[in-house]
Amino acid sequence: MSTPSTPIVCPDVVSLDEILPEEPLLMMGAGPVPIPAAVAKANAIVINHLGATMVKVIGQVKEMARYVFQTRSKWVLGVAGPGSAAMEMAISNLAWPGTRVLSIKNGFFSERMAEMARRTGAHVVTLDVADRSVARLEDVEAALRQERPDIVTIVQGETSNTVWNHQLKEIAALAKAAGALVVVDAVCTLSTMPLEMDAWGIDAVITGGQKGLSSIPGVSLIAFSDAAWERVKGRDHANAHWCLDASLAENFWHNAGYHYTAPVSGVLALHEALRLVCAETLEKRFARHLKCSLALQAGISALGLELYAPEPCRLNSVVGIEVPKGLSPADICGHISRQHQVEISGSFGLPIVRIGQMGEQCREHNLFRTLHAFGRTMVDLGVRVDLPAGVAALERSLAENGRGVAA
Structure with a gap:
C-alpha cells in the first residue's frame, strides 16, 4: 500500500549574478583557461x-x-x-x-x-x-x-x-x-x-x-x-x-x-x-608560451620558493610549486582566490600548487597580477618570500627573452 507523499515544491534559487563574484576570477590554474x-x-x-x-x-x-x-x-x-x-x-x-x-x-x-x-x-x-x-x-x-x-x-x-x-x-x-x-x-x-x-x-x-x-x-x-x-x-x-x-x-x-x-x-x-x-602561427605561439613560462618560473624562484619538476623535464604549460612546510595546497588556493580573485590549482595528492601557462594565460599582465597575488598570499600565510625580487626577476626574464615575441 502506497503512503501519501509530500509534494515536491519549486526550489528557491538565486541567479548566477548573485553566485558569481563581483570581480571575475582570473583563471590561472591547470585549466580551464580564460577565453578570448x-x-x-x-x-x-x-x-x-x-x-x-x-x-x-x-x-x-x-x-x-x-x-x-x-x-x-x-x-x-x-x-x-x-x-x-x-x-x-x-x-x-x-x-x-x-x-x-x-x-x-x-x-x-x-x-x-x-x-x-x-x-x-x-x-x-x-x-x-x-x-x-x-x-x-x-x-x-x-x-x-x-x-x-x-x-x-x-x-x-x-x-x-x-x-x-x-x-x-x-x-x-x-x-x-x-x-x-x-x-x-x-x-x-x-x-x-x-x-x-x-x-x-x-x-x-x-x-x-x-x-x-x-x-x-x-x-x-x-x-x-x-x-x-x-x-x-x-x-x-x-x-x-x-x-x-x-x-x-x-x-x-x-x-x-x-x-x-x-x-x-x-x-x-x-x-x-x-x-x-x-x-598567431605555431612558431610565434610556442615562443610566447616559452617566454612567459620561463619568466614565471624565474619569478617563483626569486620569491624563494621551489619548483617541483627538475629543469630538464619541467613542463612549461603547467608550473608546479612546492608547498611550504605547514601549509596545504587548499590553504594557498583558497586564500589567493578569496583575497586576490586569482584561481590556481592543487594537484592529486601531491604537496604542490600549479599555475597554468596555456593559451590566454600567457600574457604579461596576467603574469604580473598572478605573481603578485601569489607572493602576497605567501606573506599573508606566514611564509617569508622576497616579493620585490620575484617581480624584478619576472620583469628581467620577460625583457631578456622577449625580443620579437608578442605578449
Whole structure:
C-alpha cells in the first residue's frame, strides 16, 4: 500500500549574478583557461548541426586542426566531451580484449590511459616511472622487447606533477620500430609546445579545448593516423561506447550525416579558438608560451620558493610549486582566490600548487597580477618570500627573452 507523499515544491534559487563574484576570477590554474572574446561570442550562437553552414564550419575546423596537430591525415574528429573523452575515444577504438598495451606511467593522467585500456579488456602493462622523472629510453626499449605491445600510450605533458616527457619523439620512434601504434595525450601541450604528429610517427593525438587552445571545456579534438584508422575500421566487433565510436562519429565529421546532436556552440567556439592559433602561427605561439613560462618560473624562484619538476623535464604549460612546510595546497588556493580573485590549482595528492601557462594565460599582465597575488598570499600565510625580487626577476626574464615575441 502506497503512503501519501509530500509534494515536491519549486526550489528557491538565486541567479548566477548573485553566485558569481563581483570581480571575475582570473583563471590561472591547470585549466580551464580564460577565453578570448571571439571564442566567447561564438559560444553564444546556435545553428543547425546538420545544415550547410555547419558543414563549412566543420571543414575549416578539420583543416585548422591538421595544422595544429601537424598532420596530413584525413582522420580528424571532434569529441563532445572533455579531453578525457577524447582519450577514451582513442583507447576504446584501438584496444579490445587481447590487445597488448604498454602504458608509460609517470603521473595521474598517464595512469588514466592505462585504466581506460584495462576497461576495454586489453592486456595492459605499465612502465612505472618515478615521480618527477621521465622514462629512460633503454627502459622503454626493454619493455617493448618483452611485452611486444600493439599500442603504446604516453602523455607529452603530465599535468598532475608538471613533468614534460621531452623524449616523446624518440620514444615514438622506438615504438614504431617495434610495430606498435603510439597514442599521445597532448591535452595541456597542443599549441603550447612543438608536437609533430606525422614527423614523429604518432598514431593518435588527443587534446581538450579548454587548455592550450583557449576554447571552452567540453569539446575536444582527436586525430588518427591512417594506420590507426585502419585498425579502427578493421575491428571485428562494435565498440562498447556508442557516443565515442569513431566509425559512427565519421558520419558527422566526414560525411555531413547524423551521429548525435552535436554541441554546435562549442564547435563554433573551437573554430574561433583554432582560427586565433592559426592567425598567431605555431612558431610565434610556442615562443610566447616559452617566454612567459620561463619568466614565471624565474619569478617563483626569486620569491624563494621551489619548483617541483627538475629543469630538464619541467613542463612549461603547467608550473608546479612546492608547498611550504605547514601549509596545504587548499590553504594557498583558497586564500589567493578569496583575497586576490586569482584561481590556481592543487594537484592529486601531491604537496604542490600549479599555475597554468596555456593559451590566454600567457600574457604579461596576467603574469604580473598572478605573481603578485601569489607572493602576497605567501606573506599573508606566514611564509617569508622576497616579493620585490620575484617581480624584478619576472620583469628581467620577460625583457631578456622577449625580443620579437608578442605578449
